[in-house]
Amino acid sequence: MERPRILVVGGGFAGVECARRLERQLAPIEAEIALIAPFSYELYLPLLPQVAAGVLTPQSVAVSLRRMLRRTRIIPGGAVGVDPKAKMVILRKITDELAAEPYDYLVLAPGSVTRTFDIPGLVEHARGMKTLAEAAYVRDHVISQLDLADAATSQQERISRLQFVVVGGGYAGTETAACLQRVTASAIRRYPRLNPNLIKWHLVDIAPKLMPELGEKLGDDAMEILRKRGIEISLGVSVAEVGDESVKLTDGRVIPSRTLIWTAGVAASPLVNTLDAETVRGRLAVTAEMRVPQFENMFALGDAAAVPDLAKGDGAVCPPTAQHAQRQGKVVADNVIALIRGHEMKPYFHKDLGLVVDLGGADAVSKPLGIEMQGIAAQGVARGYHLMALRTNVAKVRVMTNWLLNATAGDDFVRTGFQSRRPARLRDFEYTDSYLTKEQIRDYTAELEARK
Template sequence: MSTTERPRILVVGGGYVGLYAAKRIMKKMRYGEATVTVVDPRSYMTYQPFLPEVAAGSISPRHVVVPLRRVLPKAEVLTGRVTTIDQDRKVAVVTPLVGEAYELPFDYLVIALGAVSRTFPIPGLAEQGIGMKGVEEGIGLRNHVLEQLDKAESTTDENVRRKALTFVFVGGGFAGAETIGEVEDMARDAVKYYSTIKREDMRFILVDAADKILPEVGPKLGTWGKEHLESRGIEIYLNTSMDSCVDGHVVLKNGLEVDSNTLVWTAGVKPNPVLARYGLPLGPRGHVDAEPTLQVKGTDYIWTAGDNAQVPDMASRKAGVENAWCPPNAQHALRQAKVLGDNVISGMRGFPQKEYAHSNKGAVAGLGLHKGVAMIVMGKMKIKLKGRLAWYMHRGYHGMAMPTWNRKIRVFADWTLGMFLKREVVSLGALETPREEFYEAAKPAPAPAAAAAPAQKAKAS
């Protein structure tokens, strides 16, 4: 970390908003005008809409992450967490991955921490659940599912086999529906290489407390998506929640009980709880309360955007929708980040702030290879697509939204190779414990029993 007399713009969080806001600020800033410092526990940004395809093996995990230091070569990138903020002194406390915490002064502040999985105190959830917020979880889910097929193929115990081949997904929004669609697609391909497992032996279950899935694309496409998944043998239970999942025994409110080694939790997100320690004004659900200019209410030197922010949806409000707020999706995060970056520069130079207003352009979702739904908004007209064409729209939109041309090209290359080569179905579960085999080989051997016998015999004589 360098020390400088220049003003410091501190960006807390290196996700979608943090990366794009910092990039925009660096682009608009004059040489030497300020120092941009980005703090995040990871040294990379993850493009979360592609995590279901990572779990299915359609995209290499390395290609959905963007290294912060490479994209922001002129910024300071600190790998750690901002634990507290003293607004009176304009000082943040940074806790690095190793070593002691230290204070970091700033002049301007950007809060871009994003969201974490929204969970409930359900018995067994912490021990059994697999989230889908990070690339590590996407890799882990893929390896885990393929390991279950290995277990089922190798056992003669029918109960062990049934538990291994039952997969439960909780949450029917984009993350849940896309993940179960992609994973079922992958498992369907994988079992072609197993002599004792067929698709009919596997059981996929999707549970949601709401009365529909994929609410983001509207009721008609949501209904089509439900019917499509059911036609592939996926059981869907709506208006249903989970009571417990201790030791993999899943109990649902509707009375259904199943044993499963796989529980994927995608039941929504909530703002990062560390926000409560920053002394910022928060909304009723824990979001940072923001003005239409993306400035935090009551301040003129702090900005926020993305999943951790409560931003008024000015386009909807102008259309007559009262109390409308921007939903937490990549579409808004990208556009908010650019406005935020411009407003930080304007604030530094004493210029007026610009309000953020963006009309919804629609939503797209992939449900496996060549399957998807899409709703495209063009003015007052809504175009609804399903099937292969919607899947092309999904890949096209997110492929172009992926940050940096380096990553765009790599993602499109993965997709192109996938058209000609069969999907990889190898499990690399040892990635979770890479040192285990070496430890077994290198640990001290116990003293042989035979070596102790002569010594005892000599002592007796």
């Protein structure tokens, strides 16, 4: 009897946790497990701002898939289309060739991409913080602005190069602004010709509160910490237009700046649009067991799925966080196994463990199990949580070593130049234009069928 094929799409928190659980709970003779991932690592996204800041090396947050997964077949590529009728996933291999992968059970965990809006100049000038390449680019870019400002012959150019705008008052935006502000504040000592007062960081968000999930007190504490460092926080406004040398806000202000880091939320992977399935705010609508009801043996979870939040009720869906993604991965794995073995599936229900926000140095705010903390204690909780969440001992040691080295030796503020000749638009780093249309998917699967 042929073993059923379980295909997991996505090498992020949700997909990897699902594959790990499947390996542990299923005997090799029960099923064949495969995972489609464009990179050979799971990116530990919560620490990406520290990569951009040079606190951590890129390898520290790139957790090896082959260390975590022992018998899962890892397929190097990205899923660009799904044909549920043919039970086939179309993928674009890292060689850019198209290929098809059949499945009996499909787990969709393709994650998300940076959410953008129809703002003039945004897609041409915005820099994201969603991938390892984007973090490396942002670090090089920020340091290059200091270098270029130091060499500038006009004050106007110098001012525009030393003002930085971060859009998004959530965790990603707040931590990015906080970590990179520390970089420029430390680096300026190496530039004796530059006036430190010219360096300005702006954190902009349309919401009335910074990180509202933290609660009013901790959110206000975080704002106070950032403002004391000189970061200007503008709430209730957004970006109206982006140019080569300026960012115009919706309140009419024009900030002379050549750096816009865009972290204003995420949108489900474009893979969702290749399916004729119901969506909720762009995410696949799924049951409490995370099944996609329109299709047989298909599950979806993580950022790409609107998973009902049974703890909150009233139609709420789980937010796109790493904490939810990892837990959902385990439940989906259990439900796939239940389906294979003819057992009853279980719904996803979670208990919130709390939130941690690392603002760099000794600054942090945390809310573990509802207990509000700030300062050194909050920093200890934040870093302890990250170490616990990293899935290999090698990754834990690398991160701890990097933290210790940065705390004792500091940073050399070196530009690597790895990304200097590469287009830096969001779509270039996040491959949002790589996906197939429904018609292209049908044509491709029909062509495969004709070849048989």
